[in-house]
Amino acid sequence: MVTMTRTVVLAAPSEQSSDVTRVAVSTVIFTLRRDPAQENPVIALPLVRRTRDPYEGLWALPGGWLDQDESLDDAAARTLAETTGIAPSYLEQLYAFGAVDRSPTRVISIVYWALVRPDEIPSHEAVPAYDAENVTWVDAAHLPPLAFDHTEIVDYALWRLRNKAGYSRIAHGLLPDEFTLAELREVYESILGRRLDPANFRRQVDNSETLIPTDRFRTGSHRPARLYRYNQDVELADRGPLIARP
Amino acid sequence: MVTMTRTVVLAAPSEQSSDVTRVAVSTVIFTLRRDPAQENPVIALPLVRRTRDPYEGLWALPGGWLDQDESLDDAAARTLAETTGIAPSYLEQLYAFGAVDRSPTRVISIVYWALVRPDEIPSHEAVPAYDAENVTWVDAAHLPPLAFDHTEIVDYALWRLRNKAGYSRIAHGLLPDEFTLAELREVYESILGRRLDPANFRRQVDNSETLIPTDRFRTGSHRPARLYRYNQDVELADRGPLIARP
Numbered sequence: 001m002v003t004m005t006r007t008v009v010l011a012a013p014s015e016q017s018s019d020v021t022r023v024a025v026s027t028v029i030f031t032l033r034r035d036p037a038q039e040n041p042v043i044a045l046p047l048v049r050r051t052r053d054p055y056e057g058l059w060a061l062p063g064g065w066l067d068q069d070e071s072l073d074d075a076a077a078r079t080l081a082e083t084t085g086i087a088p089s090y091l092e093q094l095y096a097f098g099a100v101d102r103s104p105t106r107v108i109s110i111v112y113w114a115l116v117r118p119d120e121i122p123s124h125e126a127v128p129a130y131d132a133e134n135v136t137w138v139d140a141a142h143l144p145p146l147a148f149d150h151t152e153i154v155d156y157a158l159w160r161l162r163n164k165a166g167y168s169r170i171a172h173g174l175l176p177d178e179f180t181l182a183e184l185r186e187v188y189e190s191i192l193g194r195r196l197d198p199a200n201f202r203r204q205v206d207n208s209e210t211l212i213p214t215d216r217f218r219t220g221s222h223r224p225a226r227l228y229r230y231n232q233d234v235e236l237a238d239r240g241p242l243i244a245r246p
Numbered sequence: 247m248v249t250m251t252r253t254v255v256l257a258a259p260s261e262q263s264s265d266v267t268r269v270a271v272s273t274v275i276f277t278l279r280r281d282p283a284q285e286n287p288v289i290a291l292p293l294v295r296r297t298r299d300p301y302e303g304l305w306a307l308p309g310g311w312l313d314q315d316e317s318l319d320d321a322a323a324r325t326l327a328e329t330t331g332i333a334p335s336y337l338e339q340l341y342a343f344g345a346v347d348r349s350p351t352r353v354i355s356i357v358y359w360a361l362v363r364p365d366e367i368p369s370h371e372a373v374p375a376y377d378a379e380n381v382t383w384v385d386a387a388h389l390p391p392l393a394f395d396h397t398e399i400v401d402y403a404l405w406r407l408r409n410k411a412g413y414s415r416i417a418h419g420l421l422p423d424e425f426t427l428a429e430l431r432e433v434y435e436s437i438l439g440r441r442l443d444p445a446n447f448r449r450q451v452d453n454s455e456t457l458i459p460t461d462r463f464r465t466g467s468h469r470p471a472r473l474y475r476y477n478q479d480v481e482l483a484d485r486g487p488l489i490a491r492p
Contacts (some may be wrong), residue, residue, distance in 0.1 A: 021312060068265055068267060072344035077429060093342060096339060096342045098317055099317055109341045110344070
């Protein structure tokens, strides 16, 4: 004979049961920001102020809970758009953070990241729910205290950015379609946090065959500089097979 | 006045509530296996037969549910050891899979992977709970039908393996500490699925400065071949800052 026992669970909606693991998504968005005090642009990212416990009042990465009927990718895009209005063409999964003590209740956070050009950041006026007081952009090298393990998450994203800059087109995400070699070098210098020799940089780029020179030039206060674009034919380790899915 | 409503939830322990998202871990373990019918070794991985629904009877990646009080890394190591007895020195997080329809109930799977040398695979006798009938090793290029989205997961892991072979010491995970250039080339050929020109391969390896020649030679039926080891001083993009944590 099979006996079926039924358990009665009492739960108030506002309470979080301590024996449930919940899944959240967070997003690290990097862009380049000009700082008048510094010659090179700095890597900047958006933060959202927490308006409830835990860590009420502290800054955190944009994010939120995974809905029951949405994919991880969709949840990352939705929560990012809701809080900041940013809608990158592509969000890449970065890492799943799941330390037992990273939150007062058990929360697994799947973190996504993207690089956006300054012109891809919507103006405040264009974002209906934008809350200027509770969204800020900060220099990634000078973070304020962050909620949860978000400082560790940003540090990991910066490490991946520096690492990936060496073997992929990733710097392209921070540049317009056409750019000068000096502009490209500046992006790498911002990512790597150090100066690169212009002649060596030009030689490396020439050898890599990843850039195509155009017939156009950037003119201005300096002597005209040739504009380049990325060679889309060169297959680099950018996105992988998961992207091919519809 | 604040009104607190309390909700009564009825749940039988054996039933899975449909509005709960659960977190699981799975593991892809690659090794090299000699197949008498093929000149080069093949990439092989262990599978575990499912003994209950869904997909009862089908093969699946080793894995299981995340416990409330264990980290993602610990859960991956525990479930792998429980089912196969394999205990790699290092499991790397591969990707979080979270499509809404990947399982009858909502399950997010955090997938880990590792490369192991054949001598790191324990003999059946050494694994107390080993179930020889329900564990098998298969050629990654010829998978049987797998449960859930596990075929997609293995394909993604193979893509990462091929990709990573180009810029890191990853092939080292499949080799003993000292090896000949022919053995190293064979590993790359197995991973990439194509032949490499021996002279070109030797030149590339020499230029990369990642190998240190030893004074020892492999002797046997061919002429003696020098043994090499990896240069641990060359910093490659292997593991990243998350590993530095205690």
